[in-house]
Amino acid sequence: MRILLLSHAFNNLAQRLFVELRERRHDVTVELDINDAVTREAVELAAPDLVIAPFLKRAIAETVWRSVPCFIVHPGIRGDRGPSSLDWAILDSEPTWGVTVLQAEAEMDAGPVWACCEFPMRDAAKSSIYRDEVTEVAVAAVLDAVDRFAEGGFMPQRVDPAAAGVRGRARPAMRQDDRAIDWSSDTTARVLAKIRSGDGNPGVRDRLFDRTVHLYNAKAAAGFEGPPGYVVARSGPAIARATIDGAVWIGHLREPAGEYPFKLPATHVLAREVAGLPVVPVDAPAGFGEIAYREVGDVGMLEFDFYNGAMGAEASRRLLAAYLMATTRPTKVIVLLGGTEFWSNGMDLNLIEAARSPADESWANINALDDLAEAIVRTQSHLTVAALSGNAGAGGVFLARTTDLVWLRNGVVLNPHYKDMGNLFGSELWTYLLARRAGVAAARNVTEARLPMGAAEAVALGLADDSIAGPTRSAFTRAVAARAEALAAEPDWSLRMAGKARLRAADEADKPLALYRAEELEHMRRNFYGFDPSYHVARSNFVREVAKSRTPVTIARHRDRRCLFPRRIAS
Ligand code: COA
Numbered sequence: 257m258r259i260l261l262l263s264h265a266f267n268n269l270a271q272r273l274f275v276e277l278r279e280r281r282h283d284v285t286v287e288l289d290i291n292d293a294v295t296r297e298a299v300e301l302a303a304p305d306l307v308i309a310p311f312l313k314r315a316i317a318e319t320v321w322r323s324v325p326c327f328i329v330h331p332g333i334r335g336d337r338g339p340s341s342l343d344w345a346i347l348d349s350e351p352t353w354g355v356t357v358l359q360a361e362a363e364m365d366a367g368p369v370w371a372c373c374e375f376p377m378r379d380a381a382k383s384s385i386y387r388d389e390v391t392e393v394a395v396a397a398v399l400d401a402v403d404r405f406a407e408g409g410f411m412p413q414r415v416d417p418a419a420a421g422v423r424g425r426a427r428p429a430m431r432q433d434d435r436a437i438d439w440s441s442d443t444t445a446r447v448l449a450k451i452r453s454g455d456g457n458p459g460v461r462d463r464l465f466d467r468t469v470h471l472y473n474a475k476a477a478a479g480f481e482g483p484p485g486y487v488v489a490r491s492g493p494a495i496a497r498a499t500i501d502g503a504v505w506i507g508h509l510r511e512p513a514g515e516y517p518f519k520l521p522a523t524h525v526l527a528r529e530v531a532g533l534p535v536v537p538v539d540a541p542a543g544f545g546e547i548a549y550r551e552v553g554d555v556g557m558l559e560f561d562f563y564n565g566a567m568g569a570e571a572s573r574r575l576l577a578a579y580l581m582a583t584t585r586p587t588k589v590i591v592l593l594g595g596t597e598f599w600s601n602g603m604d605l606n607l608i609e610a611a612r613s614p615a616d617e618s619w620a621n622i623n624a625l626d627d628l629a630e631a632i633v634r635t636q637s638h639l640t641v642a643a644l645s646g647n648a649g650a651g652g653v654f655l656a657r658t659t660d661l662v663w664l665r666n667g668v669v670l671n672p673h674y675k676d677m678g679n680l681f682g683s684e685l686w687t688y689l690l691a692r693r694a695g696v697a698a699a700r701n702v703t704e705a706r707l708p709m710g711a712a713e714a715v716a717l718g719l720a721d722d723s724i725a726g727p728t729r730s731a732f733t734r735a736v737a738a739r740a741e742a743l744a745a746e747p748d749w750s751l752r753m754a755g756k757a758r759l760r761a762a763d764e765a766d767k768p769l770a771l772y773r774a775e776e777l778e779h780m781r782r783n784f785y786g787f788d789p790s791y792h793v794a795r796s797n798f799v800r801e802v803a804k805s806r807t808p809v810t811i812a813r814h815r816d817r818r819c820l821f822p823r824r825i826a827s
Contacts (some may be wrong), residue, residue: 257406260304261286262295262326263311265804266811268647269329269391270310271669274811275710276395277308277402283822286811288804292317298807299324302814306405308398309360313339316360326360327370327401331390334372335417335424337365342382342390343430346453353377353385355394356424357401359412365426368412370401379448381473383456384597387646388729392667430454432461437471439485444476444502451506456564459510459519465529472519473507473563479542490530492538492546493521493563505544508563516610518799519563524610539574546571547578552737554588554744556638565598565652568607569617572624576631583637588744591641591736592632592659596729599644602651602684605677609799614792615784622683622780625651626773629684632658633769636757639743643736644720645729650674653719654686657693660756662720663739664711665732672719673706676808678794681779688772692763693718706810 259282263270266286277284287298289312299307299320307326309316316326332341333354345353354374361367373393378385404410417425435450437460442450451474454460459470464487473494482488482498489496494505509525510518516525523530536543548559560567560575567575582590594600603621611617632640632655642656643663649671656662664670672690674682682703690699694717702709702717711723724739726732746752763769783791796802809816 257305257402258283258303259285259402260298260302260307260324260814262289262298262307262309262316263287264289264313265311267311268387268669269394271671271708272391272395272667272710273308273310273398275669275708275713276399279710279712280399282402285813286807287814288807288812289314290803290805290807292320294806295320298812298814306402308402310394310398315364318362321360325405327357327398327405328360328365328367329394329398330356330358330365331386331394332356332365333374333424334369335415335419335422337417337424337426338428340427340430342386343435343453344427345377346382346385347430347435347449349449350377353389355390355397357394357397366414368414370404370410370412371397373397379452381452381455387597392727395667432458435460437462439497439499442499444499444504447499447504448474448476451504464509465526467511467526468513469525470510470512471506472509475505475507475544477503477505477544487526487530487533489534489536490523491536491540491542491544493523494538494544495522495526495530495533496536507544518606518609518801520606520610524607539578547575549578549582551585551587553741555737555740556582556585556587556590557593557737557740558582558590559593559595560600561595562598562600562604565595565601565646565648566604566606567600567602567621567625567652568604569620569624571604572621572628576624576628579628579631583635588638588749589641589740590635590638591643591740592656593643593733593736594646594648594656596646598646598652599642599648600652600655601649602655602674605795606799609795614795618784618791619781622651622777625655626683626685626777629655629658630769630773633685633688634760636753636760639752639756641736641740641743643733643740644668644670645726645732647671650677650680651682651684651686654682654684654689657689657719658685661722662714663736664714664720664723665729666711666723666725668711668714668723670709670714670719671706672709672714673703675703676706676794677798678783678790678792679788680783680791680794681776683773683776683780685769685772685776687776688763688767688769690719706808 310329356372357370359367375389455472477496480488480496480503484500487495494507496503508519509522539547608614608617640659641661642659645665647669653670653672674680714720
């Protein structure tokens, strides 16, 4: 079928549907929901059989839904309506939640239901549940709905929220007052539920040191006490704030009226205010905890959970130190597990944007990432594996490819390109890694196409070595540990390691790694310090979430003059 994805943003769910529907050989094109006239034009150009809306912030125009069936993906259970479904589900501690695919009609979220699916809820931020459970279930529901639509004969049913057995209901948009924290009476669990209900957006509004800030990236903090509401310690990016029965870590803040009105580490925003507080090392057992190392038999497992997968210079250096420590252990395999939501999204663009010299900070950041990339490529003591349960983008994808083996959870989406960030050239040794793994022509295609890629395509291209089915991320991690242990136990271990050493030596003789790095960094120097400001402009727009004024032609295939989206022939 010809399918037009109409979405407020090309977010992770839209990307995943783009990948899944194309894998099923549908012609898929994308239009961002900018205004009704542009949407109508897109429908005319694309002439779709079906419009699917994975993520909308407003209703579809009547002229559109009357001219073509439009499926809305609503992140709520059957009967649920309103723009804050997941926020309410988290705040109300719902034990299960769901996704409904319904057909657009005049009243929002009230059309007939084509498919729905439920999942058990987890104590986690809204964005985490959206990227994990909601996305998995939404993909299943959309694929069901598409099949039903294609086969014909299915009669979607309208749901009456007042009918017996219907748990969902219409809820209003959640306001800041609904999730405001009362530090004098809210327990740690309640504080966490409130913060998580608004994390990633809009964040819970609060007051800290007489400043209005929004709170993100929170978890329980053990071993602290103090008057409720007081900030009692700091650790890495986070501050610990006392509650009536303990304390919470708050990792990130946004100060809407501040000089940098986007998310930054709490200790960065409140640097002066928290300077004198007791410091707990970030990766100590009582600390905020971003990097953790454990061993399972002969396998060292290194987790690194940086907020939104952003790896600043300091975080990259810390990870390098942890990695080098892992290489000194008497194990055979090191697995780089990344974080639960993202494996890595490369340089921390928010920290760069807030730096006194964004160019200098970019330079420091890319060099720290390159040091890590080089250390992994040069490792001869261990077999290295990158295991991605979460998505990766830009430099994060190539950082994963520095390892000997890359294993992807089945539903992972990769964005192995830098150019969307103002024509950034990129580094992390990608010119070496991509050409060696995928070949020069494929490498050029991957970086030029700027499209999201699913696990199957990544494996076929050589960007990854295997994909592992796992219904949940914890099941994936268990499967990874078992596979890594089996690798370590292989009888021809020394042969494998000798092969690895031979390959590296041959590659080095062909062209030294240092030369690849120097060439990439020369391009990056021009991106950061050169005459063309594109990277700085694109980064500023990205961190400030400046809305797009048009859909990039890479995904709006119906707008591509080279006719990459097959035209409908009039019969
Ligand atoms: N630095 C800082 N924040 C980042 C980031 C980065 N490199 N990459 C992603 N984020 C943040 C986003 O701002 C967003 O923040 P929010 O919680 O306030 O909404 C969150 O992570 C999720 O990103 P989003 O863009 O909404 O996810 P997506 O699934 O739609 O897209 C990417 C994923 C990777 C394609 C997209 O985030 C991206 O292009 N990131 C930048 C990659 C990059 O250019 N890195 C620098 C070069 S190495």
